[in-house]
Structures are given as C-alpha cells and as structure tokens.
Amino acid sequence: MRGEFMTQHSEKPLKQMVHDYYQRIELTPEQLQRLQAMQVPAQSVARESFSGRQQFKQYGGWLFGCCALLLLAVQLWWPHIASGPYPKAHEIAAEVAYNHFNRRPLETRGSSFPKLSGYFTQLQFEPVLSSLLGREVFQGARYCSLSSIRAAQFRVEDVNGEEQTWYQVDYQPEVFGPLPDIGRGEAPVIAYGKGLPVKIWVEKGMLFALTQNPDSHRQTAEQ
Amino acid sequence: MIDQAQLNRLHRYAVSLCRHGDDAFDLVQSALASFLEPPVKQFDDPIPYLFTSIRNRYIDIYRRDQKVQSTPLQDEHREAADYDLQVLETVMVNERQVNYLMNMLDDQEREMLFLWAVEGYSTQEVATLMALPKGTVLSKIHRLRQRLHQSKARENNCGVSL
Structure with a gap:
C-alpha cells in the first residue's frame, strides 16, 4: 500500500512519465492475432510482386533486346509479309490500271500483231x-512506260x-x-489496281500485264 | 510485414487520438487493411504512412460525428512564441498527475504529447505531422504547461488527488 502510494507520488520528467504511460498500453493477444492474420495473404502477394520485379530486373534486359530484334525483323521483312512473294505486283497493277482507264489515243492501229510490233x-x-x-x-498500240521503263502498250478486245x-x-x-515466270511452271499473279484485276507474268524474259474484265474474273474466282 | 512492436506503436498512437482502446483498434485495423490492399506499397518504414492513415481516418470518422474535441485557442499564439516542447523537458510529474492530464487534454494535445514523448519528434516535426502551424503547436504547449502548474498547485494546496 505504501509502495503504491510512493509510486503514484514519486515525480519523474513529464516526457518519461508520458512515455511510460503509453508503454503500458498494448494490444490484446486476440487483437494482435487478428492484425497479424490480415497480413498473411498480403505477404504472399507482396512476395509474388517482389519476385516478379526481381525476375524483371534479371531478365528485363534480355526481354527488351528480344523485343527490339523482333521489331527490327518485322520492319525489315514487312514488305515481304504484307505483299506476299511479289511485292511489286500491286505497283505494276496500279500503273497499268491508271493507263487503262486513261485510254490515251493509239499511235498505230491494226489487228495484226506483226504489223503492230513493227511500229516499235x-x-x-x-x-x-x-x-x-x-x-x-488487237486494235492498236502505242508507246508507254512501266516503272519509268519504256514499254509497249497494246489495246485488245477480249472474248x-x-x-x-x-x-x-x-x-x-x-x-x-x-x-511468276510461266516458263518455270509458275502461275500468273492477279493484282488489283483501282479495283481492276491485272494479270501479271514473266515469259521469255519479258514482263506482261493484261487487264481483266472484273466480272469474268470474279466468276472465275468464284468457280 | 508489420511486426508486433510496430502494431503496438500504431495502437498507442490511435489511443492518443481517441483514448478508447476498442476505437483505437478499429482505426489501426482499418488503416492496415487499406495499407495491405493492392497495389503493394513498398516503404522502408511504413509507420509514418500508417500514422497518417490512422490520423486521416480518425478525422474522417470522428469529425464527421462531431466527436473530435477541440478547445478554442483564443490569442495565445503571441504569448506562446517563446515556448517550445523543450520547456516541457523540465516539468516533473507523478503518475496521478499524468493520468489526470491524459483525461483532461483534448485529442490534439494528447496527440502532440504522444508524438513528442513517445515518438521523439521535435516541435516542427509535430506541427508537420499534425498539419498545424507551428504557432498553434507552441500555444498548445504553453497552455499545457499552464494547466500542469495549476493542477500541481491545486494538489499541493488541497493535499488531495487531482
């Protein structure tokens, strides 16, 4: 009793007394257990997240390098991927179709190929x-060009x-x-220019391009 | 992982705000739940973050319910200019006076005392943590010291408990 009285009346610095006052306050074992239990699932998430970050740090450089290489390869090969085996076919078709629709005047007329070719x-x-x-x-012919190379243009009437x-x-x-070189057994390629199908092939060292009737070509394709 | 010692620190801080053990536990639990929510927060020392979280929750809940105690400061700022938490270093008290003090102080004064005596913060740090102007903290110190003197004088005169 006297001891308790002495404790209560013995003076100490305020700071220490306040410190001691709060040190006596503690969570009950049950409260502590609940707070610790809350952290168990979060800890595993944190561990996974940490592990993920570590793995990224370890392999991130390699991953970045591989992505960059892949991007470069795609960029280099994209024309081949996008245009198939004949990347220039669409350019040729576009130019042929443009000239076809323009219908510039023929420079020579006739139905005989030997006669028309003699003009060139x-x-x-x-x-x-x-x-x-x-x-x-054959109806006639005129000088023309394809990809800036001088060419012979013939106008013909199909079936x-x-x-x-x-x-x-x-x-x-x-x-x-x-x-495609039909001399090697390859089939001509059909490319489109301005909605017009153009059959393109190589034969006897020459490049040929012939516009097609869109309807008949569609029917052929459907068959 | 917030260990046992840290959880008790958080709990004591919460008690300094709301005085009641159960309310303090709710504050700690709520702040901890928020802290543990993804994305995972990485801190070298998560305690300051959790202190702030507890404090914000306390203000949200208790201010909304008008439970937060506050005493008008009047014009004590000027008087308190010369005071600092260090002036409390020399104050001697006994256990009864401390218990009395804890019941008498409002929540801000208790928090201030806790941050100074238990967590060891300076006047400026306490002001920053409590989001108060330093002058307000100084005036609270001034008033706290006055109350301590008054209560000690009363105890001496009456010879009875505070």
Missing part, C-alpha cells in the same frame, strides 16, 4: 506474243468484246521484283 522501233526489246493470249483481237490493255516490257528483276 525505239524499244530496247523486240515485242513478242505470249502463250497466255488467246482469242484477243466478251471488251477492250483490255496489254503491256509488255523488258523484265528487270531489280526494278520489278520477283514475278
């Missing part, structure tokens, strides 16, 4: 017939009586890119 005296090649031409009827444009030019792979 300023070409670096000799115009030839292609095995893929069937019952087309349906519709006018088509037939091009031939010296095939230069470095300019026109790879194209």
